Amino acid sequence: MSLEEISKAIIDLRYDVTCSLVKEAIAQRVDPMKILIELRKGMEEIGQRYETGELFLADLIMAGEIMKGATDLLRPHLTGQADIPGHRVVLGTIEGDLHDIGKDIVATILTSSGFDVRDLGIDVPPRRFVEEAQKTKARLVGISALLSTAVPRCRDVVTELEKRALRKKVKVIAGGAAVREEHMLAFGVDGAVNDAIKGLEIMKKWTV
Amino acid sequence: MIPRERVLKTIQHQEPDRVPLDEAYYSFSLQSPEGRQKLMRTIGLSDVDGVKDFLGIDLRDLFMMPSETFMGQAVYKEPPWIWVHELPGNRYRDEWGIEYEIGATGEYFHYVHHPLEALEKIDDYQFLDLNASGRFETAEEQMRRWSGKYAICGHMEATLFEQAWYLRGFRRLIRDLYDNEAFCESLFDKLLEFRLEQAKRWVELGVDIIRLGDDFGTQTGMLISLATWRRYFKPRMKKLIDAIKKSRLYVFYHSDGCIERLIPELIEIGVDILNPLQPECNNIERIKREFGTRLTLHGTVSVQRTLPFGTIEDVENEVRSRLKICAPGGGLILAPCHAVGPDVTIEKLITLYRCAQNYGKYPLRI
Numbered sequence: 001m002s003l004e005e006i007s008k009a010i011i012d013l014r015y016d017v018t019c020s021l022v023k024e025a026i027a028q029r030v031d032p033m034k035i036l037i038e039l040r041k042g043m044e045e046i047g048q049r050y051e052t053g054e055l056f057l058a059d060l061i062m063a064g065e066i067m068k069g070a071t072d073l074l075r076p077h078l079t080g081q082a083d084i085p086g087h088r089v090v091l092g093t094i095e096g097d098l099h100d101i102g103k104d105i106v107a108t109i110l111t112s113s114g115f116d117v118r119d120l121g122i123d124v125p126p127r128r129f130v131e132e133a134q135k136t137k138a139r140l141v142g143i144s145a146l147l148s149t150a151v152p153r154c155r156d157v158v159t160e161l162e163k164r165a166l167r168k169k170v171k172v173i174a175g176g177a178a179v180r181e182e183h184m185l186a187f188g189v190d191g192a193v194n195d196a197i198k199g200l201e202i203m204k205k206w207t208v
Numbered sequence: 209m210i211p212r213e214r215v216l217k218t219i220q221h222q223e224p225d226r227v228p229l230d231e232a233y234y235s236f237s238l239q240s241p242e243g244r245q246k247l248m249r250t251i252g253l254s255d256v257d258g259v260k261d262f263l264g265i266d267l268r269d270l271f272m273m274p275s276e277t278f279m280g281q282a283v284y285k286e287p288p289w290i291w292v293h294e295l296p297g298n299r300y301r302d303e304w305g306i307e308y309e310i311g312a313t314g315e316y317f318h319y320v321h322h323p324l325e326a327l328e329k330i331d332d333y334q335f336l337d338l339n340a341s342g343r344f345e346t347a348e349e350q351m352r353r354w355s356g357k358y359a360i361c362g363h364m365e366a367t368l369f370e371q372a373w374y375l376r377g378f379r380r381l382i383r384d385l386y387d388n389e390a391f392c393e394s395l396f397d398k399l400l401e402f403r404l405e406q407a408k409r410w411v412e413l414g415v416d417i418i419r420l421g422d423d424f425g426t427q428t429g430m431l432i433s434l435a436t437w438r439r440y441f442k443p444r445m446k447k448l449i450d451a452i453k454k455s456r457l458y459v460f461y462h463s464d465g466c467i468e469r470l471i472p473e474l475i476e477i478g479v480d481i482l483n484p485l486q487p488e489c490n491n492i493e494r495i496k497r498e499f500g501t502r503l504t505l506h507g508t509v510s511v512q513r514t515l516p517f518g519t520i521e522d523v524e525n526e527v528r529s530r531l532k533i534c535a536p537g538g539g540l541i542l543a544p545c546h547a548v549g550p551d552v553t554i555e556k557l558i559t560l561y562r563c564a565q566n567y568g569k570y571p572l573r574i
Contacts, residue, residue, distance in 0.1 A: 015387055058432040061382045098311045098318035101378065122318060123311045148516035149315060149551045177427045177488075178512045194427055 001025065003038045006070075010042030011049075013059060015066045018042075022070045032077040039070050043112030051197045060196075061101070064108035071111075087207045088138035090129055092120035094157070097150035102176060106142060106196045113200060115140075126156035133161075133170055140203060143189070145176040155187040171206050175199050211266035215359035216416065218538040219458050219480055219504045227535050227568030228266040228359075229561060230506065230543035240315070240550055241286060250554050263561040267541070268358040270350055270415060272406065274303040276342030285310075287317040303336060306374050315550060322377040330394045333375070338405050344413065351413050362410025365421035365462050367448070368399050368441055385436060392440060400444045404451055411455040417481065418452050418459055420445070425465020427489055434469060442473060449478040460506065464546065465489050475502050483507045484545035487526075496534045505534050506541040509560060515544060515552045523556050527563040532574040542568065 001024055009018040018039075025035050046063040049055040089110055093103045100122050107117045118132055129141050141161075145151045154174045161167040173191035174183060183192040190206075193199045209217075209225040217224040248254060251262050260268075274282060274291050282291040285300055288308045292300035299320060300308045307321035324333055347362075354360055366374065372395050373381040384392050410418055422441070424431050449459050460481040461474055466489035474482065484507030485492055492508055509515065514526045527542070534540040542564050548557060567574055 013386055015383065053429065056430055056433050056436075057426050058382050058385065058436070061379060062386050065379060065383055096311055096313035096315055098309075098316050100318070125312070147316065147549060148512060149313075149549045152551075178516070180513070180517075 006038040007042035010066050011045050013062050018066045019069050022073050026077055032074050040112045043067055047109055060105055088116040088136055089140040089142055090118045090132045090138045091142040092124035093122040093144040094150050094153045095123055095125045097145050097147045098122045099146040103144035109196050109200050127160050129157045130160040139170055141170055141172045143174045148178040151178050154189050158188040210357055212359045215266050221538045223538050223570040228541045229264045229564055230267045230541050231265050232544035232548045243550055247554050264565045268354045269361045269363050270347040271363045272343055273346050275340035278303045322375055324375040325377045325380055330398055335402055344409055360415045361417040361419045362415040363419050364406055365419050367403055367420045367422055368396050369422035371399055396440055396444055403448055407452050418457055421462025423464045425463050425467040429466050446477040453478055471499055481506050486545045488512050493533050500539050504539045507543050507545045509544045511545045515556055520559050523559045524563050527560055528567050528574055531568050535572055
């Protein structure tokens with residue numbers, strides 16, 4: 001098999017084929033990092049096709065499921081190797097909001113682009129974002145909020161960072177359907193988007 | 209003009225005495241129990257029906273209830289705004305076997321268990337018995353109270369896709385769409401069978417409109433491709449709508465998000481009323497221009513921007529603008545696009561309805 005088959009299988013949204021190929025590559029003692037890079041290449045293509053409107057949200061979710069299945073197979077073989085390259089992001093849906101589809105898509109896209117995502121889940125209290133950033137030395141915090149009632153709570157994460165004198169070290173981005181650009185000023189965050197791909201672009205710029 | 213006549217006239221694309229109004233998203237519209245109490249105190253009325261009349265709401269919704277047996281131990285829980293059995297640890301289970309957990313602030317919920325998640329064969333799951341005692345008695349009583357005066361809707365939203373993922377789990381069902389087609393086909397067939405039977409009950413009760421719906425829109429586009437929608441949902445939805453239309457009822461269809469690409473095909477299969485047409489996601493003016501003579505627009509007032517974040521003046525401006533663009537020739541039922549959250553002040557909610565009643569009178573003078 002060639003490694004390109006792996007990225008092709010993920011682009012074709014074939015769960016079983018992708019996982020079989022990953023298993024085969026592992027059995028053939030292919031460098032796990034090379035397999036991971038190939039998976040990411042596929043995800044990158046998926047992201048681009050989504051951005052141009054060729055693919056739909058369900059396709060992105062399916063690709064995320066495949067990526068998760070494939071990396072689960074790969075993870076034990078990555079032990080002992082150097083950290084997955086990338087930057088650490090603390091991610092979660094803010095307290096009071098329990099929507100996770102958007103947040104999970106962002107997690108997939110970020111992971112595929114080489115970010116190290118610490119996903120705190122849903123209904124996350126503001127201090128938890130900051131505690132995790134402090135603990136993991138993350139320099140990026142991503143807050144997901146779909147409900148209009150939840151968006152103003154992004155301010156509480158910023159306040160918590162200020163309290164712990166971490167504000168200057170950590171960039172904060174808010175994302176979700178009700179999030180608007182003016183929320184940057186209103187709630188003191190550094191970025192505000194309602195599109196996962198735009199969020200990725202902003203975070204990439206921050207880590208250059 | 210009585211509310212029912214007003215609604216039916218606008219659906220027939222004629223101008224009634226004023227633009228008909230509806231609540232946000234059935235029971236959500238009057239917010240939390242506290243929000244409802246505050247609204248009632250503000251306008252000095254003590255019953256929900258009176259509040260709806262004060263706001264000028266012209267439609268009433270009928271819901272199917274859980275069976276008498278289930279109701280024995282059930283409590284009505286807001287959220288998730290349904291009858292449920294309480295489970296340990298802030299969890300609740302509905303009659304379908306779907307389990308919910310309430311968030312830290314108590315304002316929202318999420319799904320924590322889906323009864324079909326681990327099933328391979330759909331026949332292993334027992335669907336609800338529509339003949340169970342208690343199922344339609346409340347609706348019958350409400351029908352007696354409201355019939356003739358209001359336009360009555362029989363509720364069947366979450367018709368196929370949404371009910372399927374409530375039962376199966378969202379990610380699991382999305383995966384099934386790609387690699388477990390046989391399971392999808394049998395689940396959607398089973399749901400269609402259920403909905404056809406449920407529609408018969410609403411027809412027998414004498415409703416004017418049947419509310420169907422599945423959320424297929426995201427903020428910027430479709431959740432699934434049109435090809436996937438055409439393959440799994442369009443033929444089944446057509447079959448259901450054909451059955452409803454045999455009884456000369458109107459068909460209401462709900463889908464959140466950006467669904468502009470679906471509109472021509474929804475009209476083709478017989479949808480009369482489209483809701484909620486979120487203005488952040490859809491070009492309302494274009495939709496009115498292109499489809500306004502064949503489709504009644506329902507909703508259209510922003511719950512993502514104007515109502516929570518705008519001023520009273522912003523609400524007035526949005527209502528006036530919507531009336532100006534969408535009301536000519538009928539075919540508009542104005543309402544907030546979705547659940548009005550607790551961050552929307554009572555004053556803004558009342559402004560929406562007051563303004564719509566004032567400026568929505570025909571002949572329009574906006």
